[in-house]
Amino acid sequence: MPKRPDPRWTAPEGVEVPRLHLYNSFTRRKEVFVPQSRVVTWYSCGPTVYDDSHMGHARSYVSFDILRRVLQDYFGFPIHYVMNITDIDDKIIKRARTRHLIQQYRKSQKQWDQVYEDLTRALEHHTQAIAATTDPDKRKMMLAEVEKVKNAADALKAATKDEAVKKQEELLKCAEGVLGEWLDQQKGKEVTDNSIFSELPRHYEDEFNKDMEALNVMEADVVTRVSEYVPQIVDYVAKIIENGYAYEANNSVYFDVAKFDAEPNHYYAKLVPEAYGNQAALEEGEGALSAASAQEKRSPNDFALWKASKPGEPAWPSPWGPGRPGWHIECSAMASKIFGESIDIHTGGVDLKFPHHDNELAQAEAYFNNDYWVRYFLHTGHLHIDGCKMSKSLKNFITIKQALAENSPALLRISFLLHSWKDTLDYSSNTMEGSRQYYKMITEFSLNVQDLVRRAGLSSTQWAGPEVALQEAFNTARLDVHKALCDNIDTRTALDTIRDLLTEANKYMNSHPQVNSQLLVNINSYIWKLMKMFGVPQGDKSSSGSQEKVVAVAEVVGNIREQLRQWSRDKELEVGEMRGRLLGLCDSIRDELLPPLGIRLEDREAGAPSIKVVDPGELMAEICAKKEQEEIRRQEKARKKAEQEAKQQQQKQEKAVLPTDPKEMFRTSEYSQWDANGLPTHDAEGKEITKSQTKKLTKLMEAQRKKFEKWQQQQNS
Numbered sequence: 001m002p003k004r005p006d007p008r009w010t011a012p013e014g015v016e017v018p019r020l021h022l023y024n025s026f027t028r029r030k031e032v033f034v035p036q037s038r039v040v041t042w043y044s045c046g047p048t049v050y051d052d053s054h055m056g057h058a059r060s061y062v063s064f065d066i067l068r069r070v071l072q073d074y075f076g077f078p079i080h081y082v083m084n085i086t087d088i089d090d091k092i093i094k095r096a097r098t099r100h101l102i103q104q105y106r107k108s109q110k111q112w113d114q115v116y117e118d119l120t121r122a123l124e125h126h127t128q129a130i131a132a133t134t135d136p137d138k139r140k141m142m143l144a145e146v147e148k149v150k151n152a153a154d155a156l157k158a159a160t161k162d163e164a165v166k167k168q169e170e171l172l173k174c175a176e177g178v179l180g181e182w183l184d185q186q187k188g189k190e191v192t193d194n195s196i197f198s199e200l201p202r203h204y205e206d207e208f209n210k211d212m213e214a215l216n217v218m219e220a221d222v223v224t225r226v227s228e229y230v231p232q233i234v235d236y237v238a239k240i241i242e243n244g245y246a247y248e249a250n251n252s253v254y255f256d257v258a259k260f261d262a263e264p265n266h267y268y269a270k271l272v273p274e275a276y277g278n279q280a281a282l283e284e285g286e287g288a289l290s291a292a293s294a295q296e297k298r299s300p301n302d303f304a305l306w307k308a309s310k311p312g313e314p315a316w317p318s319p320w321g322p323g324r325p326g327w328h329i330e331c332s333a334m335a336s337k338i339f340g341e342s343i344d345i346h347t348g349g350v351d352l353k354f355p356h357h358d359n360e361l362a363q364a365e366a367y368f369n370n371d372y373w374v375r376y377f378l379h380t381g382h383l384h385i386d387g388c389k390m391s392k393s394l395k396n397f398i399t400i401k402q403a404l405a406e407n408s409p410a411l412l413r414i415s416f417l418l419h420s421w422k423d424t425l426d427y428s429s430n431t432m433e434g435s436r437q438y439y440k441m442i443t444e445f446s447l448n449v450q451d452l453v454r455r456a457g458l459s460s461t462q463w464a465g466p467e468v469a470l471q472e473a474f475n476t477a478r479l480d481v482h483k484a485l486c487d488n489i490d491t492r493t494a495l496d497t498i499r500d501l502l503t504e505a506n507k508y509m510n511s512h513p514q515v516n517s518q519l520l521v522n523i524n525s526y527i528w529k530l531m532k533m534f535g536v537p538q539g540d541k542s543s544s545g546s547q548e549k550v551v552a553v554a555e556v557v558g559n560i561r562e563q564l565r566q567w568s569r570d571k572e573l574e575v576g577e578m579r580g581r582l583l584g585l586c587d588s589i590r591d592e593l594l595p596p597l598g599i600r601l602e603d604r605e606a607g608a609p610s611i612k613v614v615d616p617g618e619l620m621a622e623i624c625a626k627k628e629q630e631e632i633r634r635q636e637k638a639r640k641k642a643e644q645e646a647k648q649q650q651q652k653q654e655k656a657v658l659p660t661d662p663k664e665m666f667r668t669s670e671y672s673q674w675d676a677n678g679l680p681t682h683d684a685e686g687k688e689i690t691k692s693q694t695k696k697l698t699k700l701m702e703a704q705r706k707k708f709e710k711w712q713q714q715q716n717s
Helices: 055-074 090-107 112-132 136-157 161-174 176-190 196-214 230-242 257-262 279-286 288-296 327-339 350-368 400-406 409-417 429-456 465-486 491-511 517-534 547-569 575-593 616-656 691-716
Strands: 021-024 029-032 040-044 079-085 222-225 246-249 252-255 303-308 323-325 343-349 374-380 383-385 425-427 599-602 610-613 671-674 680-683
Touching (some): 021 374, 040 055, 055 374, 055 383, 055 400, 055 409, 079 327, 090 176, 090 196, 112 136, 112 161, 161 176, 196 400, 230 327, 252 350, 257 350, 279 303, 327 343, 343 350, 350 374, 425 429, 429 517, 429 610, 465 517, 491 517
Parallel strands (some): 040 079, 343 374, 383 425
Antiparallel strands (some): 021 029, 246 252, 252 303, 671 680
C-alpha cells in the first residue's frame, strides 16, 4: 500500500525558513532565540518610584511591551513576565525626607521675618552645593532654581497687602527644593518613622501604573516590591558571603569583585568590560547617601550588597545590623526567587548596562556558582528630546502625562514602532508628525474600505489582472513582515512594508470602478490584526455604536428637521434665499454638527457622501488644523493683495506726477541766457558758461529727457 504524503507543510529543499533572532547584549550580535523550556521566563527592571514617570520610562516600557506582545501573540511563546518596583533607594529616601521636613516647616507657621532668614541660609547652603557639583547640567538647573527663588522673593516685597498672602505661598512653593535641602542638612537625621519612606514610593507607583495603563502597556504577571522582599534579600546576601564572594565591613556588606574575577568560571563586567573600574559610574550606582562607604571597601570596584542605615534612613534587621538593601542586589534576589538559577530574557534601558546589570549578573552567579543566570540581555536605546539628552536643566524634561496631553497613546506607540527598539529614539515634533501621518494613512484606508463595503456591499467576484497583482503584493508583504519580525523584531521595516502594501491597495481601489472588496477587507483586517498585536489602540471604542452616540446623532437630525420645517412655513422666503440657506445648512452639517460626534462626511462627485466614523478628538484636531491653515492662507492672500494694491497705487501716483520738461529744467534765476534747447549759455551775472559746466549740464538734461520720455510712454499706454 503506497505511503500517504505527510499533510504538514515543510519548506521546499533549499528554502530557509526565517527564525526569530534577538540582539543579545552579551555577544553584541543577533542570535537565534531558543528558550530553555516551554514557557519563556522574562525579568524586567522596573522603575525607581520617587517622581512622575517621564518619556525615558515610556521608551523602555512601551518597547518591552511591544517585544512581549510580538513574542507572545505573533510567535506564540508562552511568557512569564516579572517586573520589580524599586521602593527602597537613596533618591527615594532623600525625596521622602525633604518632603516630610517641608510639610513640618509649613505647619510650624513661622513669622515671615524668620522665613526670610531661613531662606537666606538655605540659599547660602545651595550656593555652596553649586560650587561643589561637577555636573554642568545639574549646576545650570541649581542656578536657575536660585534665580526663581530670588524673583519670587522680590515679587513678595513689591506686593500690596491684598497680594501678600498669595505671593507668600508662591515663594514657599518655588523655594521648596532649596529650603528642603537646607532642612535636610539640619534635621534629616531626626526622621526615623519608616512609614514616611513608604508613602512617597507608593504614591508614585500608583501614578506609574496609571501612565502604563494610559499607554496600553500590559500588566506584569508578577510585580515584586523591594520592601516586601527584604528577608529574602538578607538570605541571598548571606549565601554570597558563605560562597566567599562578599565581606562584612562596619555593619555593611560588599561584593568582592577581585575574588569573583579570580575564579576561572567567573568574570566581572560581562556586558560592558570596557567600563571595568569606571569609578564615576560605580559611585552613581551606590547612591548619593553612600559616598562615605568608600573607606570601608577593600577595593574601589567593590559595591554594596547591604548598607548599614544611618540616622534619618529606614532600616530592617539583618545579621550585620540594621540596614537596607543595595540597589543592585534587589533584582538579583527577587528574580532568583521567582525564576531560580537561570532566566531566558532580562530587559532594561541601555543606561543600566553598567554597573547595575553587570553587578546583578555577578551577584546571581556568585549565589548560584554558575555562569548562565541570564541567557538573553535586551537593552532599549536612549530617548532624546529634539536631538538632546532629556534633562530638567535643559528644560526638555517631558513626563508621560505631558506627552499624553499632546499626543494620543496610539501616536506615541507608532513613533516607537517606527524606530528600532535598541537604538536611540529622538522624540520631536518631526517624529510625532511622522507617526501622525502613518496613523492617518492606515486609519483612512480602513475608513475607505468600510465606506466602500457600506455603499457597494461585500464582493469577491471580481478577479482579473489587477486583483492578481494586488494579491501577490499582499502575499509578499506578509512574508516580508514575518522576515522583519524574525530579524530582531524589526517593527520599522514591518511598518514600511505595510506602507508599501497600502500604496498598492489605494492605487487599486482608486483606479477601478469595480473592485474585489473582499480582498481589500482581507488586507485591512491583516493590518489591524498587526496593529492590535503591536498594542496600538484603535480609536475611541468606548462610545462607538453606543446609545449615547445614537441619541446625539438623532438630536442633530431632529434639530435640522425642525429648522427645515420653520423655513418651509416662511412664505416670505425667496427661492434664491432658500437655496442659499439649504447649501449653508449642508455645509454646517458636514463641518460643524457631525464632527464633534466623530462622524466625517466626505462629498463625492456622484452619489451619496462617504461616511466615516472616527475618533472625535482626532477629527476636531484635524478640523482645527485645517482652519488654521486656511487662516494662514487667507492672511497670506490678503497680504499679497495689499502689496499689489499698494504697488498699483504707487504706480498711479508716479503717473500722476508731471515730470519737468528738460527744456524748462534750467530756466531759473541761476542763469540769464539759454540756447534753443533750454541749455544755459550764461550765468546770472551774464558770464558765459564754461565748457566743463556745459558738459555737466548736458548730462543732467539728457538724464531728465529720458525720464520725461518714459513718463510720456506710460501716459500713452
